[in-house]
Amino acid sequence: MRKIYHLKTCSTCQRILKSLPKLETFELQDIKTEPMTVKQLDEMRQLAGSYEALFSRRATLYKEMGLKDEVLTEADFKRYILEHYTFLSRPVIIADGKIFIGNSHKVVQQVIDFLAHE
Template structure:
């Protein structure tokens, strides 16, 4: 099952979703309305190999909690993502057992190719 984890209130996520092919067979998951579970995060981790890769250092909480000045471990990244949806880098696509994390132009082009 192909999925997209996104934030409905995020303009960038909305723009990306609008640009997806109409026949894209994706399960859409707004992580604010329906937070990710430990099992889902572990699936993402198994595909990406790193909680840090899934972690958004652009999140406002990252700055306000002064996390950039702390030595965070993989376990810390995992716990912060589970604690608050804003720490998940968005959007996250899981398509054909491959993961695509974030909104970089290159990443979105790869997603478009596989869809």
């Protein structure tokens, strides 16, 4: 399976998508217009190892809701990601059983290297 969960309106996501080789081999899902299902999120967690790994602490709502002052559980991370797409660290790229989470230069380079060497 090859899938990318992203935001069509996010310039960072769009820049990353343009930099990826073999983008045409991926199914793209704009999580704002097509929200993730529980099953999709559970599949991501299985690859990532935890919901926390998928959770974005950089989301504006994280601070606005006072979540930075709380101790969150795995169930909390899952619930917040499902409640609002902004809590998913984007983009999430799944390629051939591997998962790449977020937009750091290191992660983007890992995806490009992975796709270039297959």
